[in-house]
Amino acid sequence: MPGRAIIEPSPHGWVGVAMTEWELRAAEWTDQHPFDEYNFVLAGELHVESDGQVAVAAVGDTIRVRAGSTGRYWAPVYARMLSIYAPNPEGLDSQSMGLRRLDG
Secondary structure (H helix, E strand, C coil), X not given: CCEEEEECCCCCCECCCEEEEEEEEEEEEEEECCCCEXXXXXXXXXXXXXXXXXXXXXXXCEEEECCCCEEEEEEXXXXXXXEEXXXXXXXXXXXXXXXXXXXX
8 A cells, every 4th residue: 555654653662653644546445453543634535434434534634543443444536644643552453454446
């Protein structure tokens, strides 16, 4: 998945925040983190499903996925996001459920 770390999350945990920039092009990504995740939309439109709720975020919007919740993120066309991860001092593992193309 295209992206880059701005503040690298350490595999051994972190006490501040971690920050990445990433994008989706006609694709969806599903994962679960043991920490809160905030996604600020920089470009395009991001759809997020978590805890039975679906939200659509446009440029300038922020969506939070709570710790322990599964987040399903998708961009029918394109979305570029800044993700901020809350502290994870114990270095608990995240679970990736994968990337799926939406255009076939």
